[in-house]
Amino acid sequence: xxxxxxxxxxxxxxxxxxxxxxxxxxxxxxxxxxxxxxxxxxxxxxxxxxxxxxxxxxxxxxxxxxxxxxxxxxxxxxxxxxxxxxxxxxxxxxxxxxxxxxxxxxxxxxxxxxxxxxxxxxxxxxxxxxxxxxxxxxxxxxxxxxxxxxxxxxxxxxxxxxxxxxxxxxxxxxxxxxxxxxxxxxxxxxxxx
Numbered sequence: 001x002x003x004x005x006x007x008x009x010x011x012x013x014x015x016x017x018x019x020x021x022x023x024x025x026x027x028x029x030x031x032x033x034x035x036x037x038x039x040x041x042x043x044x045x046x047x048x049x050x051x052x053x054x055x056x057x058x059x060x061x062x063x064x065x066x067x068x069x070x071x072x073x074x075x076x077x078x079x080x081x082x083x084x085x086x087x088x089x090x091x092x093x094x095x096x097x098x099x100x101x102x103x104x105x106x107x108x109x110x111x112x113x114x115x116x117x118x119x120x121x122x123x124x125x126x127x128x129x130x131x132x133x134x135x136x137x138x139x140x141x142x143x144x145x146x147x148x149x150x151x152x153x154x155x156x157x158x159x160x161x162x163x164x165x166x167x168x169x170x171x172x173x174x175x176x177x178x179x180x181x182x183x184x185x186x187x188x189x190x191x192x193x
Contacts, residue, residue, distance in 0.1 A: 024081075025175035027119045028167055034112055035164040043105040044095070044157035053153035054094050059141045061154060062087040063162055064169050070134065079131040081170050085123055086139045088163040089116040095156045 067080055096109050131139075 028171045043108040047104045055151045079135040083135045091159040
């Protein structure tokens with residue numbers, strides 16, 4: 001049996017039939033590889049001016065504490081992954097909006113966008129009416145362009161740090177497969193201390 005099929009079968013066995021969409025785990029593993037501490041540090045901090053920030057909506061900052069609060073409010077894991085996808089991809093677009101094409105971080109963010117596009121195809125079957133009301137409302141707020149929305153200044157690296165932390169929180173268990181050598185990624189770098 002080919003390795004890719006074995007990993008998919010293992011994921012399905014571990015999670016039962018409530019498995020993440022096919023390809024979701026593989027894409028998030030690729031994202032994990034691209035979001036390594038050294039890469040985030042280089043592309044999102046060192047290549048930006050000192051203390052550089054991006055203006056984002058408050059809803060575009062998704063932290064593990066937000067996920068914990070929503071879990072305690074009985075929001076489904078699938079809905080939380082859907083929310084993470086929308087918030088993280090929007091935060092990445094905010095970063096890209098400030099980058100000229102010749103910026104050293106342009107290609108890196110372009111690769112991240114491709115991975116989020118692939119993940120978006122996995123979530124293409126979801127509609128906001130299919131997810132919890134609170135998540136659907138948050139997704140609407142993230143994608144609204146209202147001028148009256150509250151804004152917050154956030155460092156680009158902090159946005160990707162949050163993206164990775166929440167991704168590990170949401171995909172660690174569903175995407176780990178005992179004995180496969182792939183699973184919940186271990187913490188890397190000082191950001192994880």
